Structures are given as C-alpha cells and as structure tokens.
Amino acid sequence: MQEGEIHIEHKEIREALFSVTDPEIPVLSVLEMGIVRDVQVENSKVHIKITPTYSGCPAMDTIAQDIKFAVDGKGFETEIELVLAPAWTTDWITVEGRKKLEEYGIAAPLESSLDKRALIDGERIVKCTNCGSTNTEVKSQFGSTACKALFTCKDCLEPFDYFKCLK
Amino acid sequence: MEKDNLYQYLLMLGDNSMILGHRLSELCGHGPTLETDIALTNISLDLFGQVRSYFQYAAKLKGGDSSEDKIAFLRYENQHKNVLLVEQPNTDLAHVFTRQFLFDAFHKLLLEDLKTSKDETIQAIAIKSLKEVDYHLRFSAQWMKRLGDGTEESHAKMQTALNHLYPYVYEFFRATDVEKDMKSQGIGVDLEKIQKSYFMMVNDVINASTLTIPETKPRQAEGKIGRHSEQLGYILSDFQYMQRAYPDMVW
Numbered sequence: 001m002q003e004g005e006i007h008i009e010h011k012e013i014r015e016a017l018f019s020v021t022d023p024e025i026p027v028l029s030v031l032e033m034g035i036v037r038d039v040q041v042e043n044s045k046v047h048i049k050i051t052p053t054y055s056g057c058p059a060m061d062t063i064a065q066d067i068k069f070a071v072d073g074k075g076f077e078t079e080i081e082l083v084l085a086p087a088w089t090t091d092w093i094t095v096e097g098r099k100k101l102e103e104y105g106i107a108a109p110l111e112s113s114l115d116k117r118a119l120i121d122g123e124r125i126v127k128c129t130n131c132g133s134t135n136t137e138v139k140s141q142f143g144s145t146a147c148k149a150l151f152t153c154k155d156c157l158e159p160f161d162y163f164k165c166l167k
Numbered sequence: 168m169e170k171d172n173l174y175q176y177l178l179m180l181g182d183n184s185m186i187l188g189h190r191l192s193e194l195c196g197h198g199p200t201l202e203t204d205i206a207l208t209n210i211s212l213d214l215f216g217q218v219r220s221y222f223q224y225a226a227k228l229k230g231g232d233s234s235e236d237k238i239a240f241l242r243y244e245n246q247h248k249n250v251l252l253v254e255q256p257n258t259d260l261a262h263v264f265t266r267q268f269l270f271d272a273f274h275k276l277l278l279e280d281l282k283t284s285k286d287e288t289i290q291a292i293a294i295k296s297l298k299e300v301d302y303h304l305r306f307s308a309q310w311m312k313r314l315g316d317g318t319e320e321s322h323a324k325m326q327t328a329l330n331h332l333y334p335y336v337y338e339f340f341r342a343t344d345v346e347k348d349m350k351s352q353g354i355g356v357d358l359e360k361i362q363k364s365y366f367m368m369v370n371d372v373i374n375a376s377t378l379t380i381p382e383t384k385p386r387q388a389e390g391k392i393g394r395h396s397e398q399l400g401y402i403l404s405d406f407q408y409m410q411r412a413y414p415d416m417v418w
C-alpha cells in the first residue's frame with residue numbers, strides 16, 4: 001500500500017466512494033485523489049473524514065454532498081467530517097490516479113521517491129501531456145483551478161495543466 | 168477572558184486574509200493578462216479558504232448562534248483586526264504586487280511559527296495554509312523582480328508603490344495585548360523573533376529588484392486594535408452589502 005492510502009474494509013462503501021469524483025477533475029475518484037482520510041462503519045452508520053486539497057477548494061461542499069448521497073444510496077446513514085490535519089499532499093494521489101490524470105491531459109506531480117534532480121530552482125521537471133517531452137516551462141503558477149498550474153511545451157508548443165505539487 | 172483573547176487573535180489572523188482576499192477579488196476580470204488575473208483570484212480563493220477555517224473555529228469558541236458568515240459579514244469597522252497594509256487600494260499593478268509581496272513574506276514567517284502553536288486547530292490551519300502561501304510568495308517576489316528590474320517605467324512605478332507601502336510593514340511587529348498574551352501561552356507567534364527574518368527576506372528581494380529600501384519612518388497604524396484607514400469603510404460597504412440589504416440571506 002502507498003503512503004497515505006487508506007484501507008476500506010466494506011466493499012459496498014468502497015465502490016460507492018469510487019463512483020464519486022472531483023467535479024473539477026471528473027476522471028479521478030475521491031479515493032484516488034486521497035481526499036477521503038478515514039471511514040468508520042458502525043452497523044448502518046458511516047462516519048467519513050475528508051480533507052481539502054486547497055483551503056479554498058470550492059468543490060469541497062459538493063464533494064461532501066456527493067459522498068453522502070452515494071453512500072446513503074447503499075442503505076447507510078452517512079456523516080461527513082472535514083478535517084485539516086494532517087494536511088493533504090499530492091503524494092496521496094494514488095499511482096492509478098496519476099495515470100488517469102496524465103491521460104486526461106493534466107500532468108501529474110512526480111512521486112516524492114524520484115530523485116532530487118527532478119527539482120530545478122524549486123520547479124519540477126514536468127512532462128508534456130501531449131508529446132511526452134520534458135522540455136517544458138511554467139507559464140503561470142496559478143491555473144484554471146486552485147490545484148493547477150499552467151505549463152507550455154517548448155517542443156510541441158502546446159499548453160497544458162499541471163497538478164501543482166503540494167508537500 | 169482567556170477564551171476571548173484567542174477569539175480576538177483568530178479574528179486578527181482571519182481579517183488579514185479576508186480583507187486582502189477581498190482586495191484581490193476586486194481585480195477579478197480586470198487583470199492585465201489572463202494569467203495574472205487568474206493568479207490573483209486564485210490567491211484570493213486560497214485566502215478565503217483560510218478565513219473560513221479561522222472563522223469556523225472562532226464561531227465554535229464563541230458558541231451560541233455565532234457562525235463563520237456572521238463573523239465575516241456582520242461586524243462593524245472597528246471590530247476588524249487586520250493590519251492597514253492589506254486594506255490599501257489597488258492603485259495600480261505595482262501597488263497590487265508590492266502589497267502582496269510585503270504581506271506574503273510576513274504571512275509565510277507567521278505560519279511557519281504557528282506550525283508549532285500549542286493550539287491544535289491553529290496548528291493545523293497553519294500547516295495547511297503554509298503550503299499555499301509558499302506559492303503566493305513565489306509569485307509576488309517574482310513580480311517584484313520582474314517589474315523592479317524591468318523597464319524604466321515599471322521600475323519607477325514599483326519604487327513609488329514601495330515608498331507608499333513600506334511604512335505600513337512595521338505594524339506587523341507592534342504586538343498588541345492580545346498578541347502578547349497569545350505568545351506567552353505558546354499559542355501565538357513570537358513577533359520579535361520573526362521581525363529580523365522578515366526584514367532580511369524582504370530587503371533581499373527589494374535589492375534583487377534593483378529597488379531602493381525607502382528611508383521613511385514607520386507609519387502610525389493601529390488596525391490590529393480596530394483603528395482603520397478610511398479604506399476599510401468602503402471595502403465593508405461592498406463586502407457586506409448582501410447581508411445588510413437582505414439580512415440572513417443564504418445561498
């Protein structure tokens with residue numbers, strides 16, 4: 001199991017959570033994003049802890065509602081709690097999640113285990129989602145949503161989103 | 168009493184982010200380029216996210232019918248505890264970036280210190296926010312350098328903004344009774360400790376931007392005890408408009 005990954009015993013709840021996605025990145029489930037931090041089941045009552053990616057993430061309320069709706073739909077009574085600690089990090093995006101991000105056209109943050117050379121002047125080497133080149137540059141640290149930065153590829157000249165690294 | 172000081176302290180932390188966040192939101196759709204427009208409003212969004220965390224906690228402490236929205240939208244001018252720097256207007260882009268940079272540098276040091284606060288909630292908010300503020304500071308410091316060390320005109324505009332805004336930064340480090348109490352309890356920040364790092368950090372960037380550190384005297388400023396410049400009244404009349412016109416309205 002990967003760092004930050006949580007184990008959910010209950011198959012129905014796990015499936016329900018897999019069906020809930022971040023509205024801003026509809027290809028990733030809340031589990032793959034690492035937003036769901038804890039699930040406690042007691043008979044028909046479920047207590048789920050979620051954590052925001054960014055403090056101001058406007059999708060959090062919707063995500064909480066969607067989770068409640070999905071899990072309630074399996075016959076449970078769900079309570080959602082928003083927790084701030086420990087703070088979310090991009091390391092919690094699962095390997096499967098990173099793959100899906102790339103395919104969707106959002107470059108994923110490199111895994112922390114990769115060597116330090118991945119960092120240049122505080123910037124990470126980011127692979128173009130269009131052609132795979134690493135000859136890319138940051139256009140803006142702030143992209144279309146709080147969690148993304150804007151890059152352009154110097155080889156194919158395409159702009160693309162990068163899921164900002166948060167440590 | 169102790170609880171009240173913590174409450175006041177949370178208002179101070181939250182108000183700095185809220186008023187600056189509002190100032191930045193005024194630029195939504197008015198940025199000089201799409202990237203800058205989006206960046207400034209993203210920073211605003213981060214700040215408002217932090218405000219929510221502080222005010223949710225403050226509302227919990229206060230109990231009764233207190234809520235984050237009531238704290239945000241229903242206080243009078245003299246009940247706001249933000250420093251005067253953050254309420255200064257968006258005169259031009261030079262002022263916007265300089266105000267942002269002078270605040271971000273303080274904000275980063277403040278949160279770094281609050282990471283070890285004895286108050287668990289403040290600690291959690293600080294750890295979370297710091298990751299965001301790192302990006303803010305990188306952005307604003309970069310613009311200081313780009314425009315300061317840019318054309319003759321951009322340099323002149325940045326120097327004017329710096330001359331105007333720099334005298335406000337001393338207010339950060341004048342501890343109020345609330346701050347002294349919070350520090351002695353291990354909850355609040357040690358302002359003396361971060362003051363030195365602040366001026367080192369800020370002056371380094373100013374030098375790298377080929378700008379001159381203004382030799383102005385510290386400005387009289389007591390925003391932290393609720394004495395504000397005329398700017399805040401205008402901000403609040405806009406910010407609180409909906410709740411004042413339609414009391415208790417919800418989305």
Ligand SMILES: [Zn+2]
Pocket residue numbers: 128129130131132133153154155156157158
């Ligand atoms: Zn490319």
